[in-house]
Amino acid sequence: MFVVPYELFINIEQVMLDKLQNNKPAAFLSTLKTLKTEGFLLNNSIELSEKQRTNYEKIDFTDIEFFEENILANLEEYLFEGVGKIDFTKCEMSYKQVAFLNGVIRKTTPKTIVEIGLSAGGSSCVILNAIRDIENAKLYSFDYNTIWYREEGKNNARKTGFLVEQIVPELMGKWELHTGGVPCKYFNKYLPNEGVDVCFIDTAHRNPGEHLNILEILPFMKKNGIIILHDTAFHISSPIYTTNINLINSLKGKRIFLKTEKTMGLPNISAVVLDENIDDMLYCLFSNLSLPWDYKITKDDFVEMFKHFSKYYSKDLLQFYIYYCCFYMSNGFRNQKTAVKIAEEMTTRLFKNECEK
Numbered sequence: 001m002f003v004v005p006y007e008l009f010i011n012i013e014q015v016m017l018d019k020l021q022n023n024k025p026a027a028f029l030s031t032l033k034t035l036k037t038e039g040f041l042l043n044n045s046i047e048l049s050e051k052q053r054t055n056y057e058k059i060d061f062t063d064i065e066f067f068e069e070n071i072l073a074n075l076e077e078y079l080f081e082g083v084g085k086i087d088f089t090k091c092e093m094s095y096k097q098v099a100f101l102n103g104v105i106r107k108t109t110p111k112t113i114v115e116i117g118l119s120a121g122g123s124s125c126v127i128l129n130a131i132r133d134i135e136n137a138k139l140y141s142f143d144y145n146t147i148w149y150r151e152e153g154k155n156n157a158r159k160t161g162f163l164v165e166q167i168v169p170e171l172m173g174k175w176e177l178h179t180g181g182v183p184c185k186y187f188n189k190y191l192p193n194e195g196v197d198v199c200f201i202d203t204a205h206r207n208p209g210e211h212l213n214i215l216e217i218l219p220f221m222k223k224n225g226i227i228i229l230h231d232t233a234f235h236i237s238s239p240i241y242t243t244n245i246n247l248i249n250s251l252k253g254k255r256i257f258l259k260t261e262k263t264m265g266l267p268n269i270s271a272v273v274l275d276e277n278i279d280d281m282l283y284c285l286f287s288n289l290s291l292p293w294d295y296k297i298t299k300d301d302f303v304e305m306f307k308h309f310s311k312y313y314s315k316d317l318l319q320f321y322i323y324y325c326c327f328y329m330s331n332g333f334r335n336q337k338t339a340v341k342i343a344e345e346m347t348t349r350l351f352k353n354e355c356e357k
């Protein structure tokens with residue numbers, strides 16, 4: 001655990017923010033003052049209890065897309081436009097990708113499932129339908145946007161996840177939804193201590209996107225838990241969407257493949273039963289933050305994730321986070337000299353002070 005002294009953090013943030021466009025240092029300082037009142041930056045010692053293990057590494061996932069596929073009939077008329085077709089106002093996955101997701105859930109009979117990125121809630125309906133007869137199983141869904149992102153700014157815009165109540169109202173008791181900002185800010189309060197069995201991630205597909213989502217959820221995964229990523233072939237449609245192929249390839253563990261549908265040669269959904277020792281993947285996952293960013297995160301998101309990561313990761317890893325946030329939030333390659341300077345100044349000063357303590 002690495003604790004950044006509050007005064008130093010403010011000082012360095014001020015230096016960085018003064019140089020950035022569209023940021024209001026005063027607002028940011030008040031955010032940090034709130035953190036101090038909460039005692040966070042000076043005393044952040046929340047520990048996760050020993051994580052439980054799954055037995056998923058022993059399961060045979062061959063032809064998973066056919067496993068108990070019949071139960072999808074419950075949803076067919078509401079969610080799908082037929083094999084191979086997608087209606088983006090319903091589920092944003094093809095029928096075969098849904099069959100893969102359903103198969104993994106049915107095969108593993110998880111107790112705790114996390115979904116990050118749900119849009120109208122099509123994938124949430126699929127997961128809930130798959131756990132309808134699994135006693136005590138629960139889905140926790142998280143989304144950055146409270147308003148359905150496809151209707152953002154429109155009159156009478158619907159809320160993220162609105163399909164669930166329409167399509168599977170009888171399963172609302174197995175569902176918790178948390179929206180608004182980065183998912184990790186809800187994890188400590190709402191996720192069960194024993195850990196997460198299966199996590200399905202389907203968010204931005206652009207950097208930093210899922211590279212941050214995985215770092216958010218990883219400390220909460222059970223040993224040999226499963227990560228499922230959608231849109232692992234999305235980079236074929238545009239080179240900015242490389243996030244998920246890079247991420248899935250950086251995870252270590254037993255791979256689960258969709259074999260019966262390819263999107264320009266690749267499956268567009270993939271899963272990994274995580275190796276027991278996730279520490280071995282952390283360097284790769286954090287260094288993925290160095291890959292060119294396609295959008296900036298907000299200062300509030302930066303702080304929320306900083307709080308979260310500083311609880312669970314070493315200062316060497318945190319250094320990647322600070323460095324590349326500073327670099328890309330300062331306009332990265334378009335402002336290379338200054339961005340490097342800010343990133344190096346921030347990181348050096350932050351860590352130099354830590355060593356001197």
Ligand SMILES: C[S@@+](CC[C@H](N)C(=O)[O-])C[C@H]1O[C@@H](n2cnc3c(N)ncnc32)[C@H](O)[C@@H]1O
Nearest residue numbers: 091092117118119122123143144145149202203
């Ligand atoms: C592609 S849609 C999800 C589609 C849904 N899984 C389905 O199959 O029907 C992406 C969702 O991710 C959300 N999102 C984008 N970036 C996010 C982030 N960093 N954390 C959480 N949710 C995010 C968006 O608001 C949107 O609802």
